[in-house]
Amino acid sequence: MTILLDANEVEHLASMPRLVEAVERGVLEEANSTVVLPARMNLNMRDGGFFRVMPALIHGRGVMGYKVFHGSIETGVRYLIVIYSQESGELLAIMDAHYLTAARTGATTGVATKYMARKDTPHVAVIGSGLEARTNLLGVMAVRTVKRVTVYSPNPQRRKAFARRMAEELGIEIIPMDSPEAAVRDADIVVVGTNTTGRAATIAYQGAWSQAGMHINSIGSTMLRLREIDPDTFGNAGRIVVDSLHQVREESGDVVAAIKENKFPAERVFELKDIVGGKVAGRGEDREITLFKSVGTAIQDVMAGFAVYEEAVRQGRGRDVGELLSVKQFGS
Amino acid sequence: MTILLDANEVEHLASMPRLVEAVERGVLEEANSTVVLPARMNLNMRDGGFFRVMPALIHGRGVMGYKVFHGSIETGVRYLIVIYSQESGELLAIMDAHYLTAARTGATTGVATKYMARKDTPHVAVIGSGLEARTNLLGVMAVRTVKRVTVYSPNPQRRKAFARRMAEELGIEIIPMDSPEAAVRDADIVVVGTNTTGRAATIAYQGAWSQAGMHINSIGSTMLRLREIDPDTFGNAGRIVVDSLHQVREESGDVVAAIKENKFPAERVFELKDIVGGKVAGRGEDREITLFKSVGTAIQDVMAGFAVYEEAVRQGRGRDVGELLSVKQFGS
Numbered sequence: 250m251t252i253l254l255d256a257n258e259v260e261h262l263a264s265m266p267r268l269v270e271a272v273e274r275g276v277l278e279e280a281n282s283t284v285v286l287p288a289r290m291n292l293n294m295r296d297g298g299f300f301r302v303m304p305a306l307i308h309g310r311g312v313m314g315y316k317v318f319h320g321s322i323e324t325g326v327r328y329l330i331v332i333y334s335q336e337s338g339e340l341l342a343i344m345d346a347h348y349l350t351a352a353r354t355g356a357t358t359g360v361a362t363k364y365m366a367r368k369d370t371p372h373v374a375v376i377g378s379g380l381e382a383r384t385n386l387l388g389v390m391a392v393r394t395v396k397r398v399t400v401y402s403p404n405p406q407r408r409k410a411f412a413r414r415m416a417e418e419l420g421i422e423i424i425p426m427d428s429p430e431a432a433v434r435d436a437d438i439v440v441v442g443t444n445t446t447g448r449a450a451t452i453a454y455q456g457a458w459s460q461a462g463m464h465i466n467s468i469g470s471t472m473l474r475l476r477e478i479d480p481d482t483f484g485n486a487g488r489i490v491v492d493s494l495h496q497v498r499e500e501s502g503d504v505v506a507a508i509k510e511n512k513f514p515a516e517r518v519f520e521l522k523d524i525v526g527g528k529v530a531g532r533g534e535d536r537e538i539t540l541f542k543s544v545g546t547a548i549q550d551v552m553a554g555f556a557v558y559e560e561a562v563r564q565g566r567g568r569d570v571g572e573l574l575s576v577k578q579f580g581s
Numbered sequence: 582m583t584i585l586l587d588a589n590e591v592e593h594l595a596s597m598p599r600l601v602e603a604v605e606r607g608v609l610e611e612a613n614s615t616v617v618l619p620a621r622m623n624l625n626m627r628d629g630g631f632f633r634v635m636p637a638l639i640h641g642r643g644v645m646g647y648k649v650f651h652g653s654i655e656t657g658v659r660y661l662i663v664i665y666s667q668e669s670g671e672l673l674a675i676m677d678a679h680y681l682t683a684a685r686t687g688a689t690t691g692v693a694t695k696y697m698a699r700k701d702t703p704h705v706a707v708i709g710s711g712l713e714a715r716t717n718l719l720g721v722m723a724v725r726t727v728k729r730v731t732v733y734s735p736n737p738q739r740r741k742a743f744a745r746r747m748a749e750e751l752g753i754e755i756i757p758m759d760s761p762e763a764a765v766r767d768a769d770i771v772v773v774g775t776n777t778t779g780r781a782a783t784i785a786y787q788g789a790w791s792q793a794g795m796h797i798n799s800i801g802s803t804m805l806r807l808r809e810i811d812p813d814t815f816g817n818a819g820r821i822v823v824d825s826l827h828q829v830r831e832e833s834g835d836v837v838a839a840i841k842e843n844k845f846p847a848e849r850v851f852e853l854k855d856i857v858g859g860k861v862a863g864r865g866e867d868r869e870i871t872l873f874k875s876v877g878t879a880i881q882d883v884m885a886g887f888a889v890y891e892e893a894v895r896q897g898r899g900r901d902v903g904e905l906l907s908v909k910q911f912g913s
Contacts, residue, residue: 256907285624285632292617294667295640300617302636302647308627315634315649317663324670325908331649331661335626338656343675347907568902575588575679576657 251574252567254344254557262560263349265387268356268553269363273525275307275552276360280526283308286548288495297321305547307555311335316346316550330554340574342558342567346550348380353553354545355384356391357521358466361490361541362438363392364524364531366464370437371396376429376453376477377469378402378411381442385468386415389438398423401432402443433458441467443477456481461536470503471544478503478542484512486540487533492521493546500544583906584899586676586889594892595681597719600688600885601695605857607639607884608692612858615640618880620827629653637879639887643667648678648882662886672906674890674899678882680712685885686877687716688723689853690798693822693873694770695724696856696863698796702769703728708761708785708809709801710734710743713774717800718747721770730755733764734775765790773799775809788813793868802835803876810835810874816844818872819865824853825878832876 254262278284285306292300298321306313313333320326328346333339370393375382378400389395398415400423402408408425416423426432433439433454443453456479459465465486469477483489484507491497497504507513521541524531532539561567586594610616617638624632630653638645645665652658660678665671702725707714710732721727730747732755734740740757748755758764765771765786775785788811791797797818801809815821816839823829829836839845853873856863864871893899 253902253905255903255905287622287624290619290622290634290636292619292636292638292645294638294645295643296667298667298670300636300638300645302622302634304622304624304632304634304649306624306626306632311627313624313626313632313651317636317647319645319665320670320909320911322911324668325910327670327672327906327908329663329672329906333651333659335628335630336656338630338652338659340659340661343905345906347909570585570900570902571587573585573587573675574659574661574677576659577652577679578657579652579654 250572251340251570252342252561253570254342254561254567256345256347258566259344259557260348262557262566263352265356265391267556267560268352269359269388269391271552271556272353272356272549273360274310275548276522276525278307278309279548280522284548286546289547294321298324303547303550305551307548307551310555312551312555314551314554316547330550332551332554332558342554344554344557349553349557351380351384353549354381354468354543355388356553357492357543357549358385358440358468358541359388359391360525361466361521362389362464365490365539365541366393366438367462367535372436373398373438373440374433374436375400375440376432377442378407381468382411382440383415385440385442385466389440390419396421399426399432399436401426401429429453430458436463439463439465441465441469441477443469451476452479453477454482455479456485459485459538461538464539466541467503468543470501472500473502473505476502476506480507480510480512482540483507485538487517487537489518489540489542490521490524491518492543494520496544497542501542504542582904583672583902584674584893585902586674586893586899588677588679590898591676591889592680594889594898595684597688597723599888599892600684601691601720601723603884603888604685604688604881605692606642607880608854608857610639610641611880612854616880618878621879626653630656635879635882637883639880639883642887644883644887646883646886648879662882664883664886664890674886676886676889681885681889683712683716685881686713686800686875687720688885689824689875689881690717690772690800690873691720691723692857693798693853694721694796697822697871697873698725698770699794699867704768705730705770705772706765706768707732707772708764709774710739713800714743714772715747717772717774717798721772722751728753731758731764731768733758733761761785762790767792768795771795771797773797773801773809775801783808784811785809786814787811788817791817791870793870796871798873799835800875802833804832805834805837808834808838812839812842812844814872815839817870819849819869821850821872821874822853822856823850824875826852828876829874833874836874
């Protein structure tokens with residue numbers, strides 16, 4: 250049986266604690282080398298658009314699949330995730346992954362925060378007011394008790410609306426601030442989630458603002474021309490963790506800029522699988538400043554997609570389209 | 582609007598002349614370098630299965646997409662083709678590609694035969710009696726007038742059944758033969774279409790049987806452990822054309838064996854795009870023996886899938902699932 254899930258269904262099914270658990274499990278499989286994760290394919294469309302193909306096989310979970318996303322300024326971006334069973338070979342689900350891409354990014358931030366932030370972190374600062382700002386805040390809240398959120402975004406209307414909406418959703422105090430410095434002052438955890446939609450390069454967070462004991466998550470510079478944190482943010486961190494060393498070097502404008510200024514030193518940089526797998530601690534002493542930088546991997550997508558599929562089956566949701574694919578038997 | 586097409590719908594819509602035209606157009610785009618065709622990804626499943634991802638962008642046709650196929654001895658093989666519009670970014674179609682994979686292989690044989698075989702070719706020999714034997718015969722018949730078909734397959738029941746079924750479908754004489762030598766004797770065109778389902782390596786056709794003026798198509802050695810034609814088949818050919826030089830070298834057991842015996846000489850080997858694009862003639866003098874060897878490319882898949890989609894729209898077929906993917910606008 251194959252099920253189709255549209256944007257609404259997926260958002261309904263993608264509860265953050267479930268996604269955090271799924272991504273953590275995927276990263277643990279990565280640590281155990283029981284996954285196949287090739288470098289993603291970046292193809293160019295005729296008129297400046299992109300077409301990206303990201304497959305992953307997660308053996309211990311018996312699942313495999315891929316995300317394909319493509320777009321251009323004119324057409325916008327579309328995301329598709331397809332999930333298969335390794336055991337039966339069956340095509341399990343085809344789903345819209347617009348919301349899920351933001352949600353699995355938030356879930357990955359949740360996993361990083363779980364291992365890297367101090368235990369007691371009542372104050373979270375958010376820079377950004379879009380979908381990723383929301384999902385990354387949810388990711389942090391899935392792993393830490395948060396009492397107070399400060400938010401900054403350049404547009405006063407947008408930051409106020411974000412504060413109102415999220416306060417209602419989460420039932421905690423959320424305060425819009427007039428400047429990013431004011432928003433992050435004395436924060437225990439910072440989420441920088443800007444520039445995910447291709448606007449001009451702007452630095453939204455500066456390392457000069459980092460304070461002892463802070464944990465910073467940055468998820469918004471996923472193309473070379475996109476920026477959101479400055480090289481000092483890397484330089485001032487005692488420990489830097491990335492989701493994929495190969496990919497952040499190839500795809501993140503922030504990381505490329507930090508490398509240029511020698512602020513991305515190998516001895517302080519680790520991959521998320523190193524800390525989830527227990528090879529390296531997520532943080533040293535309480536006063537250490539820690540930084541998590543992600544660009545996204547297919548492991549995150551496939552694990553999140555599978556979690557959504559499992560929940561759809563449990564709740565009986567999605568459009569059942571029968572057995573979409575026929576089977577060619579060997580020897581036939 | 583996105584449409585789903587199952588195996589039956591696709592087979593109904595995949596008329597061979599239409600597919601030959603579509604693949605020829607795709608190969609011409611390839612000749613003009615107006616495509617993006619990366620090397621396909623071959624990933625390994627946990628229990629010896631494979632997972633292959635083959636994307637292609639065809640700019641001049643404004644289309645892009647991919648085939649994903651995967652399988653193992655236990656689960657069989659499943660094929661999926663997904664087609665998008667480059668112009669609108671829309672997800673147009675999701676289709677079963679079990680039959681279509683065999684059909685586009687036949688269509689590619691049709692394109693090669695159109696450019697490489699002599700004009701007057703009343704006698705076609707087929708080695709094999711499975712789905713690919715059928716579709717490759719259809720491919721040849723889409724581009725040449727055929728009066729008489731001889732067929733060989735090791736199992737007498739299967740070759741007789743093939744002859745009966747195809748004679749009825751095509752309305753011409755089809756004669757099952759007791760040996761491959763007898764089947765190919767005096768044939769103008771030979772189709773070798775065996776071993777596509779992973780059985781033990783066997784040589785089904787020997788170069789010693791090639792006669793002056795013959796055109797041979799071989800499509801069934803698509804993994805290194807699979808074989809169907811011997812090195813002499815390459816050695817005796819005056820001209821060898823392949824669909825993808827890079828891929829046949831990596832993936833075809835037949836080509837690897839021929840290279841080992843120095844029977845795959847660069848000066849006599851060309852790509853299909855060279856002859857469709859007019860860079861090289863498909864054949865020299867009438868007496869020349871010509872060989873076409875294919876392993877399949879994503880261009881063939883995406884062009885065939887798009888042709889099926891267009892026909893589905895024309896005939897109002899397939900399951901309309903609305904706009905499956907939501908759109909993320911830049912700047913939102």
